[in-house]
Amino acid sequence: MYLGTVIGTVVSTTKNEGLVGTKLLLxxxxxxxLEPVGNPQIVVDSVGAxxxxxxxxxxxxxxxxxxxxxSPIDCAIVGIVDSVEVNY
Structure with a gap:
């Protein structure tokens, strides 16, 4: 698991039947x-982010x-973060 920020949406009119009805986000x-790192990923949304x-x-x-x-899913959003507290 990791924290991420939603930077966009992905629209696909034709997709695998296991993905029909799902929302795809970038x-x-x-x-x-909370600094961005790496490349963006397409992620299936399960919580309405x-x-x-x-x-x-x-x-x-x-x-x-x-x-x-x-379903052909490798990444899914499982929660929306309200706050993050890091203690060093």
Whole structure:
């Protein structure tokens, strides 16, 4: 799992039937200081997140099980973050 920020939406009129009815978002991973890092990923939304929100992203088989174990999903938003507190 990692924290990310939603930076956009992805529209696909033709997609695998396991993805029909899902919302696809573009998410950029965040460091512990909430700074963007790495390349953006297309992520399936399970909680109704929107652009600009900080989210929790699950990856791998954990993400796939949220929808259906037969869906071609590798990353899914599983939570919207209200606040982050880091103590060093």
């Amino acid at each position: 998410v950029k991973q965040l460091t512990e200081k 929107g652009v600009g929100e900080t989210v929790i992203v699950a990856t791998g088989s954990s993400a796939r099980k949220i929808f259906s174990k037969d």
